[in-house]
Amino acid sequence: MELFFSPLACSMASRIACYEAGAEPRFVQVDPRRKRTADDVDFHSVNPMGQVPALRLDDGAVLTENAVVLQYLGDRFPASGLVPPPGSLARYRLQEWLNFIATELHKAIFIPLLDPKAPAGAREFALAKVERSFGRLDAALAGRETLLDGFTVADAYLVTVLNWGAHSGIDLARWPAVQAFYARTLRRPAVARALGEEFRLYKEELARHQAA
Ligand SMILES: N[C@@H](CCC(=O)N[C@@H](CS)C(=O)NCC(=O)O)C(=O)O
Structure with missing residues (x-):
């Protein structure tokens, strides 16, 4: 692969x-x-x-x-x-979260905030969606370690987009359960390894772009 x-x-x-x-x-x-x-x-x-x-x-x-x-x-x-069995209700819950993260967080909020080509109005439009989606996420994570029972690919996707929070001007401290999820999940060995490796590659890529 x-x-x-x-x-x-x-x-x-x-x-x-x-x-x-x-x-x-x-x-x-x-x-x-x-x-x-x-x-x-x-x-x-x-x-x-x-x-x-x-x-x-x-x-x-x-x-x-x-x-x-x-x-x-x-x-x-x-x-x-990492995924519940096909056909189980838990699998549909997983898909619910994957779609939520992809459409309501990744595309609707983070892309307009992160893309330097996004017009000013797009940023404002994205910021208007923050309260509802992060509020929904915070309520779902309250008292839970992960989105479903046990770590799944939805958690992997969620920690990946939350990692863009600081650069997007979104302060996760406003949603305590989301912030706690982010901090906790960063400590998972697989997450810490992936983030450490990609951060190094990102800095190298940035240096290449600046030199070009
Ligand atoms: N619909 C795609 C979107 C993936 C996506 O937006 N990837 C970004 C990186 S986070 C990308 O490659 N952007 C470059 C581009 O859109 O040209 C998916 O869900 O996988």
């Missing part, structure tokens, strides 16, 4: 899932500006959207979209417990 990623992007959730599951794909770094892989391949030939994550399977098939890549990894390594 090959996991196409960019440092600290949403693809970090898949790296966390791999480390949790003991999976060892080849990690292929994608430059988000040039849309080229570290071995200088046009990334559009892998994912026509030019977005990470993308997972190339051993037979050459490519899976895209975070929620799908994450569930594939969980199903491929069932002993990891």
